[in-house]
Amino acid sequence: MSSAAISVDAARLPSPALRRFAWFVLVYFIAVILWGGLVRATGSGAGCGDHWPLCNGTVVQHSPRLDTMIEFTHRFTSGISFFSAVGLLVWTFAGTVKGHLARAAAVWTVVFTLVEAVLGALLVKLGLTAQSQSPLRAPYLALHLTNTLLLLAALTLSAHLLSRRQGYTRATVRLVAPIGAVAAVIVVMMVGVTGSLAALGDTLFPARSLGAALAQDFSATSGWLVRWRWTHPTVAFFASVFLIWLLVRASRRTAHWDNRGLSALVLVLLAAQYVLGVLDVVLLAPTWLQIAHLLGADVLWAALVVLTARVVLEPAKAGSRE
Structure with missing residues (x-):
């Protein structure tokens, strides 16, 4: 491969900053997922009552219980994750060439993030939290986890494809x-x-x-x-x-x-x-x-x-x- 071809190909590659941001977003999403696991394991899913997106009907929590703090923190960090996904999408389209595979992966990242938000809201509104033994909870949780894995896959592909040189x-x-x-x-x-x-x-x-x-x-x-x-x-x-x-x-x-x-x-x-x-x-x-x-x-x-x-x-x- 000639040096001219290498330089032209290098000019088509995403910036190092974009590649680092993509991997950072992936790590952040994993942290949010772990906190969601903590919400389930501690039975804190009902910490904000049946209100969504507000917590107990308000934004600012006065003298919150521990379960409220855990659930509210999860909602707050999940909100940031959505804007991170949108930021990755915009930056990917702006920083890559037409036909770059990372563009499709970034689009699916936003789609699965939106689905995740909807599933999270329904989880609260349907009361499938804390110690709920509703027959709907298990299949709903399976659907939720499947979407989470697809979301992580899309994020991982975005970061990987942005890091490729060929x-x-x-x-x-x-x-x-x-x-x-x-x-x-x-x-x-x-x-x-x-x-x-x-x-x-x-x-x-x-x-x-x-x-x-x-x-x-x-x-x-x-x-x-x-x-x-x-x-x-x-x-x-x-x-x-x-x-x-x-x-x-x-x-x-x-x-x-x-x-x-x-x-x-x-x-x-x-x-x-x-x-x-x-x-x-x-x-x-x-x-x-x-x-x-x-x-x-x-x-x-x-x-x-x-x-x-x-x-x-x-x-x-x-x-x-x-």
């Missing part, structure tokens, strides 16, 4: 093994959804000991949410098969980049999730461990999305490795 427009990429990769991602999403339902069961029906928890799982008198807690580790086990396929394929060195380091990171994060999952069961899911498990899941999901993008969206022309 293969970042529709005309310069080719699809490689998309069916298998998409299947792997869907299965991992199922792990996340079943994990959120298991966490809800731990919150609504806490056990005093490991033996009592196991008895709950197999008791005919327990609610289906408790008796289905076994689905999470089971789905996680079978998801490993798909992940192994993806990791083996990604570990092959190509003319464009070397994925071995990222594959190793995904493998380490996966192992850490299994360890945290076992501790979650043994220690009866304390709040801090639930948040640590959620953090590991979010980071693993982001790393997996990047790895999948590098495998599936391969640059059409050979170049130097990234």
